[in-house]
Amino acid sequence: MKTYPGSESSAAPADAPALLPARRLARAPSIRRKLVLVMLATTLTALLVAIAAMIYYDLRVYQRALLQDVETLADVMGQANVAALAFDDPIAARQNLALLAAKPNIISGAVYQARGTLFATYNRRGTSEAFPKLPEFEGARIATREVIVFKRVIGGKEILGTIYLKGEYALGEHLASYLAITGVVLLMALLVALMMSAWLQATITRPILQMRDLARDVMEKRDFSLRATNTTDDEIGYLAEAFNGMLAEIGERASDLERSNESLEGQVQERKAAEANLRRAEEELKRLNAELEERVAQRTEQLAAANKELESFSYSVSHDLRAPVRAVAGFSRLLAEQHEAQLDPEAKRKLGIIRSEATRMGALIDDLLAFSRLGRQALQFTTVDMGELARMNFETLTAADDVRAPELRLGTLPPGRGDRSLLAQVWINLLSNAIKFSSKKERPTVEVGAISDPKEHIYFVRDNGAGFDPRYGAKLFGVFQRLHGPEEFPGTGVGLALVQRIITRHGGRVWAEGALGEGATFYFTLPRSESDGAV
């Protein structure tokens, strides 16, 4: 497809300058008027030049003809008056002159004698002209409105006299009539020119005006499907074709642009929709967050209430549950002591069972309370000398006479960060376990040591005691979970659970390794950095 210059730029600017050419078109003199003016000017100029030339030529011809005419007349008059002059007959001369009446343009005439005296005169009817006293030189001359001719009358070889003729030189009248004719001709010419312009409009201006209207319609309606209909073979036809081509091109581009605009708009819409979705999601998130916060606050409140309840519950347990157990234990003891005589050995044995079970119950209650208290107790972090703490508690635990103290192998322990009393509880529980479970060995040994890595200290307590089946290793740290019967090794099953709880609250971990009959190793970790240790 051909690209017409400016077709791109005319498609691009959309609204602002659209009406400008049309308006300018309306203000400027239209082609039609220009054509009419040109035609009229051309016609007028041609006519005026032609008429002026004609008038000039015609006036010259008229002047010469007039002079010739009057001279010829003077010649004729001279011939006619030869006799009259020769015979000195003024009457005859007068009669001859009277013939001039047949020529109305001759105003006056006269015959002079050779001497120069006036011989006979003629005046046109109604006029009384004065005659020159003496005849002038032969010839014709033009005065302002008159033609004056002097002619010698020759008879033989002798000048007999002079003929004088004065004729009308009517140049003004002549001119006036010419001008009148010119005016009529001009008027007619103008009429013809106007008719011509009307015809021209039909053949030239109208297609152009149609193009103009089409262009204006296209501009105003933005309708690029309009087409010029006049497809003649001349330049205007070519212009119309080119214009149609241009419109097709522009229309195509405009629809392209529209399509791309539409797709762009679609994208914008999609984007807006996505943004709206995002906003909705954000609001939803905010709402959920608020809800969550509210729920957390609620739960915290519930938790605080539950904690409070638990506190009062365990308080009651510690006080009210102990009293009956203590009574059972105490009175069975009193019964055994104070009424010994009435009791046979079997009764004593059974009373002993009651008493020891009541005592165990008391221990269970105590451990359970300690375990529950641990969850509520606030931790007081200090740097604790773990080696010293372990050694001290080992000595305390083995101080009693009835305890068979194992050999203690105490390694170098790094200081730990934590609550001293709770960490002491950890050592007590782990060491007492080690002492307890190794007590039946021939050479009971308890090893305490530590391994450090950049993140944490790993402390361990190893014994060469009863050990445990690794399959049940996970159960070790559960509350009331025991891998040995109370007859084999006494205990409530709370100790390791307590250890785990304390270490967890310090941000550490606990685990155990061991095999049945080959001893056990209990590990616990404490974080190295202070901030990691805080719970």
Place this chain on the structure above:
Amino acid sequence: MEQFEQVEILLVEDSALDAELTMTALAGSRVANRVVWVKDGEEALDYLFRRGSHAGRSDIAPRLVLLDLKMPKVGGIEVLKEIKSDARLKRIPVVVMTSSDEECDVAKSYELGANSYVVKPVDFDALAEVTRQAGFYWLAINRGIAV
């Protein structure tokens, strides 16, 4: 209620069984011959301030108070507060003997001026031992002052 000329120990205990066990332990240890048992805080205060049913009491103040905390009507904490805010009675050593091992009870008791805090063991032998030691210390070892 038996009246003794010189009451050595005032036992404040709402549980009759606990009271009997405690008194049995005290009797067995022979640290104190004369023990008065009152069954709650109200009676304890009546006894100490000689009012109500104890208005006409002639004997002088006890040398030691064994005080339970959790009691109906007037609790042990209240009794402790009354004793320790009385210019004369506050000289009597008060040993709080309770089942409660709760930190808050221990703290509160010391705050109010308890002279000792003993958690009653469940086992009778242990209870007897604790009671005997406490009585022996406060009555025999400790130098008190007559109230």
